[in-house]
Amino acid sequence: MVFDLNGIxxxxxxxxxxxxxxxxxxxxxxxGEYVAIMGPSGSGKSTLMNIIGCLDKQTKGVFVFxxxxxxxxxxxxxxxxxxxxxxxxxxNFNLLPxxxxxxxxxxxxxxxxxxxxxxxxxxxxxxxxxxxxxRMDFKPTQLSGGQKQRVAIARAIVNKxxxxxxxxxxxxxxxxxxxxxxxxxxxxxEEGVTIVMITHEPDxxxxxxxxxxxxxxxxxxxxxxxxxxxxxxxxxxxxAANPQSxxxxxxxxxxxxxx
Numbered sequence: 001m002v003f004d005l006n007g008i009x010x011x012x013x014x015x016x017x018x019x020x021x022x023x024x025x026x027x028x029x030x031x032g033e034y035v036a037i038m039g040p041s042g043s044g045k046s047t048l049m050n051i052i053g054c055l056d057k058q059t060k061g062v063f064v065f066x067x068x069x070x071x072x073x074x075x076x077x078x079x080x081x082x083x084x085x086x087x088x089x090x091x092n093f094n095l096l097p098x099x100x101x102x103x104x105x106x107x108x109x110x111x112x113x114x115x116x117x118x119x120x121x122x123x124x125x126x127x128x129x130x131x132x133x134x135r136m137d138f139k140p141t142q143l144s145g146g147q148k149q150r151v152a153i154a155r156a157i158v159n160k161x162x163x164x165x166x167x168x169x170x171x172x173x174x175x176x177x178x179x180x181x182x183x184x185x186x187x188x189x190e191e192g193v194t195i196v197m198i199t200h201e202p203d204x205x206x207x208x209x210x211x212x213x214x215x216x217x218x219x220x221x222x223x224x225x226x227x228x229x230x231x232x233x234x235x236x237x238x239x240a241a242n243p244q245s246x247x248x249x250x251x252x253x254x255x256x257x258x259x
Contacts, residue, residue: 002162002194003052004028008061010047010217018059021047023217025061029163029196034189036197036208037219044217046167049198053086053165054078066162083111087156087164091171093148095140095155101127102136105155112159126154130184146177153184157193164188166197170204182207 010022021044029035039045050056051063054070063070066085073081082088087108095104105123114122127136130150140148149169156164166185170178186207189195197208205211213220 002029002031002033003063003065005051006062006064008051008058008063010044010051010056011059021217022051022058025217025219027212027219027221029194031162031194032189032192034185034195034197034207034209036199036205036211037214038199038202038205038211039214040200043214045198045200045214048214048219049165049167052163052196053088054081083108084159085162087159087161089149089152089156089164089166089169091168093140093152093172095148095151097140100137100139101132101143101151101154104140104151105158108155108159122158123154126158127151129157130154144177145173146180149173149177149181150184153181153188157188162194164193164195166195168199169197170199170201178204 005025005027008022008025009020011018011020013019025048037045037048047056051058054065054073057063057071065081068077068081070078070081088094096107102120102123105126106119109119109122124133124136127133130153132147132150132154135143135147135151138147140151143151149172153164164185169185170181173181182204185195185197189209195208197204199205211221
């Protein structure tokens with residue numbers, strides 16, 4: 001298992017009042033999975049991504065990432081987990097504008113203390129993997145949106161992380177570039193890369209092998225209705241193992257899809 005969230009709550013303080021954002025989130029992701037989490041603005045998906053990415057800690061509940069209980073980690077330990085075990089892909093790329101594509105991809109290796117020669121070799125290999133071996137010396141201003149995102153993906157995979165975490169990875173791209181990025185994700189997943197993708201776009205979510213929905217801070221699970229394009233969550237995610245309730249939820253999902 002890559003990570004497990006059990007009974008996760010997240011509150012933010014507004015003055016003296018605690019405002020709940022995540023409410024009893026329970027989910028787990030195994031190695032090699034490809035999961036999409038869908039939700040509208042204000043649903044809590046960014047907060048959930050920050051917790052999964054070890055950028056923030058939950059208020060209550062247990063989050064175990066690669067065998068480590070995150071609640072008990074120091075800031076330094078969290079930083080090491082983010083750099084060594086999680087690859088991030090953001091909507092707006094987050095590339096350093098004055099650095100070349102190769103230098104941008106090298107950054108996680110630099111923070112990890114990898115030698116210059118090894119950094120160059122591994123960064124070049126990652127750029128080749130995403131089809132940019134002829135753009136290594138180009139700066140972000142010389143690249144298209146799709147090429148910038150592929151540089152970001154190369155940077156995310158250069159450390160061979162346990163998890164690739166993508167936040168709206170096609171949000172700033174045209175349709176063709178977005179399709180190319182999603183095809184690259186498919187190939188990476190087939191090679192064994194574990195992917196969790198945050199999105200509000202049904203067509204993008206359908207590229208994943210499992211779709212979950214977040215609404216009003218609560219997580220739901222079920223099959224996406226490809227005929228209607230509906231993103232309505234069919235049933236709440238079960239909080240505890242119950243074979244009878246799981247069977248009932250599956251029957252409800254089938255009925256909704258056939259309706």
